[in-house]
Amino acid sequence: QSVLTQPPSVSGAPGQRVTISCTGSSSNIGAGYDVHWYQQLPGTAPKLLIYGNSNRPSGVPDRFSGSKSGTSASLAITGLQAEDEADYYCQSYDSSLSGPGVFGGGTKLTVL
Amino acid sequence: EVQLVESGGGLVQPGGSLRLSCAASGFTFSSYWMSWVRQAPGKGLEWVANIKQDGSEKYYVDSVKGRFTISRDNAKNSLYLQMNSLRAEDTAVYYCARDRAYSTVTQAGYYFDYWGQGTLVTVSS
Numbered sequence: 001q002s003v004l005t006q007p008p009s010v011s012g013a014p015g016q017r018v019t020i021s022c023t024g025s026s027s028n029i030g031a032g033y034d035v036h037w038y039q040q041l042p043g044t045a046p047k048l049l050i051y052g053n054s055n056r057p058s059g060v061p062d063r064f065s066g067s068k069s070g071t072s073a074s075l076a077i078t079g080l081q082a083e084d085e086a087d088y089y090c091q092s093y094d095s096s097l098s099g100p101g102v103f104g105g106g107t108k109l110t111v112l
Numbered sequence: 113e114v115q116l117v118e119s120g121g122g123l124v125q126p127g128g129s130l131r132l133s134c135a136a137s138g139f140t141f142s143s144y145w146m147s148w149v150r151q152a153p154g155k156g157l158e159w160v161a162n163i164k165q166d167g168s169e170k171y172y173v174d175s176v177k178g179r180f181t182i183s184r185d186n187a188k189n190s191l192y193l194q195m196n197s198l199r200a201e202d203t204a205v206y207y208c209a210r211d212r213a214y215s216t217v218t219q220a221g222y223y224f225d226y227w228g229q230g231t232l233v234t235v236s237s
Contacts, residue, residue, distance in 0.1 A: 002156060034221030038157075045207055045227045046149075046157065052214075052221055089157055093222045099159045099173055100147070100211065100222040106156040 003028060003097070004090050004104035011110040012080045020075045020107045022090030028102060030071035033093040037066055037075045040087040040106075049088070050075065077109070085111045114138040114226045116208050121231030128198050128235070134191040134208030134228055142166075142186040145211035147224060148193045150204035150233075158204075161193065162211055176202075198235045205230040 005023040012018040022035060029035055037050040048057050050066035053073065063084075065076045073092075077084055090104040120132040132148070147162040161172045161182040170182050181194040191208050209224035 032220065034219055034223075036221065036223040038224075045229050046224075047227065048223065048225050051212070051223050051225070052219060057225070091157075091223060093220070098171055100145075100162055100171070100213070101149075101159040101224065103157040103159070 002105040003094055003102040004092060006088075006090060006104035006107045008105070009108045009110065011112055012077075013112045014080055014082065016080045017076065017078045018080060018109065019077075020088050020090075020109070022073045022075070022104050024071050024073075024092060024094075026071065027096040028092045028094040029068065029073060031095055033095075035066065035068050035073035036091045037064075038089045038091065040089065041083075042086065046089065080111055082111050085109055114210070116210070116226055116228035118206065118208055118228045118231040121206065121233045123234045123236065124198055125237050126199060126235055129194070129196045130198065130233060132193040132195065132206055132208075132231060132233070136189045136191065136208075136210075139210070141184075141189040145213065146184060146191045147209045147211050148182060148191075149207045149209050149224065149227075150202075151207070151230075152201075152204040155204075160206070163191070195233070198233075200235050203233060203235045205232050 038046040039049045040046045053068040054066045094102045115137045117135045148160040179197045183192045207230045208228045210226040213222045
């Protein structure tokens with residue numbers, strides 16, 4: 001059971017817009033800690049996709065965007081492409097735990 | 113270019129030991145906290161341990177406390193994870209990652225901006 005809750009799967013057709021939610025609690029997202037997102041393509045290591053709720057590292061297309069409100073955050077992908085098919089993980093800091101990072105359970109994005 | 117390259121994974125029997133290494137390049141290794149993050153087969157990501165720039169602070173997830181030891185050698189730009197008393201549930205791909213932390217008046221966060229390719233640890237008889 002992950003501290004941050006994500007839907008197990010989402011899907012969309014090429015060109016469409018999809019969103020992935022990440023729900024936390026008052027000890028993590030709700031406490032004001034920022035949310036970060038990672039993309040894990042099949043068989044590869046995770047890659048930082050969004051940091052600080054809505055910032056994209058250099059090289060990440062602007063089709064990817066993030067937002068945060070209250071105890072939840074969302075990742076939006078517009079203009080869906082086949083190469084976006086991957087697992088997506090949200091991550092934040094939790095003041096009730098000893099570690100620096102708590103992850104969501106991950107969401108599998110399928111491009112139809 | 114930042115690079116993190118893990119090594120040392122393999123098959124080990126329950127109760128056995130293994131030492132993972134992570135060779136860092138492309139950045140000033142001694143300036144960053146570093147972490148180990150693992151992923152069990154078909155499962156999500158789990159932070160395992162991290163270490164301060166000079167090695168003076170170390171933190172662990174509860175499930176590995178007393179069994180795993182994180183360390184670093186800044187002269188060799190290397191991060192290590194000594195894993196003892198291994199259990200079947202420790203089976204996972206282990207990634208080393210560079211930590212980034214920040215705190216301002218309006219924002220605070222902790223994330224991992226670069227990851228290695230991972231090394232597989234299998235604990236089985």
